[in-house]
Amino acid sequence: MLERWADPNALLRAGRARLTAVIAKASNNHQGAERAEEWLAAARASVELYEGDSAVAFSDLAAEVATEVRILRAIQAELASHAEVREAAYRRVDSEGLARSLPGVAEVGGPVVVSVMGRPGRFARAEQFKSFTGLVPRASETGESDRKGQPMSKAGSSMLRSQLMRSADTARTSDPELARIYYVQMVERGATHTKALCVVAAHLAERAWAVMARGTPYVIRDTDGRPVAKAEAKAIIAEHWTVPEDVRRRRRNKKVRKVPHQVLVGHVSRARGAVPRRPSPLASSALGATASTTQGGGA
Numbered sequence: 001m002l003e004r005w006a007d008p009n010a011l012l013r014a015g016r017a018r019l020t021a022v023i024a025k026a027s028n029n030h031q032g033a034e035r036a037e038e039w040l041a042a043a044r045a046s047v048e049l050y051e052g053d054s055a056v057a058f059s060d061l062a063a064e065v066a067t068e069v070r071i072l073r074a075i076q077a078e079l080a081s082h083a084e085v086r087e088a089a090y091r092r093v094d095s096e097g098l099a100r101s102l103p104g105v106a107e108v109g110g111p112v113v114v115s116v117m118g119r120p121g122r123f124a125r126a127e128q129f130k131s132f133t134g135l136v137p138r139a140s141e142t143g144e145s146d147r148k149g150q151p152m153s154k155a156g157s158s159m160l161r162s163q164l165m166r167s168a169d170t171a172r173t174s175d176p177e178l179a180r181i182y183y184v185q186m187v188e189r190g191a192t193h194t195k196a197l198c199v200v201a202a203h204l205a206e207r208a209w210a211v212m213a214r215g216t217p218y219v220i221r222d223t224d225g226r227p228v229a230k231a232e233a234k235a236i237i238a239e240h241w242t243v244p245e246d247v248r249r250r251r252r253n254k255k256v257r258k259v260p261h262q263v264l265v266g267h268v269s270r271a272r273g274a275v276p277r278r279p280s281p282l283a284s285s286a287l288g289a290t291a292s293t294t295q296g297g298g299a
Helices: 008-014 016-026 033-050 058-093 106-117 126-133 158-171 176-188 193-214 230-240 245-253 265-273 281-298
Strands: none
Touching: 008 016, 008 033, 008 058, 016 033, 058 106, 106 158, 106 193, 126 158, 126 193, 158 176, 158 193, 176 193, 176 230, 176 245, 193 245
């Protein structure tokens, strides 16, 4: 559309029927006359707003837009060739698409998980791979104490960690077990959306290792361990594990205000209305001695 008719005058000359046909073909019949009318309405508004003012060079701007579209097409063609090579490499190491069977991982995430994990046997347990992703709290041990609630260690690949976070945001809407984890974090433990996603992503990392180590595809299950279809899983989540909107609103508006340790109630009350304190006897003696020394020196 923009490559052909970025000039609103040219768009209006093309007409509704032609626009509808082009839009329907480009969108695989998902859009049509309604979308064409929206384009035409925007074109009419642009023409009426500027009323042919020569300061607004529609034709020159349209030529620049067409050039940008052609550049984008060239970039897409280059990226497509690289994508084919990456897909062939992924198929060699994960011919059954096990990584892509994980919820939320899909086409892009599968190669990311496999490339960073490598051979799953190099991790003895799922917990080790989870630690490798950096989605675990940073260790803070001093003597016999072990501090809890530390930030993520963020060790390992940031690309894998970002992918698991994005995958977790999708997985919590399709897997009841992961949806329950997200729900508990948000509703019962007061976590923010991002913190709850970190917890889900950590669980997803463990499951990714288990899938690759066992060599079996991932199976979506209810919280009681029963395998469920995708449609049933979404229905279960909608009924039992959907975070209420008021909870989300409270988490978004939550502000932590810390009062300095020096500002106490007693200090504030004295500062507002109390008379100045008399100096202590020790301080008075020191001041008197200083004054005597000064006068003696002056004499």
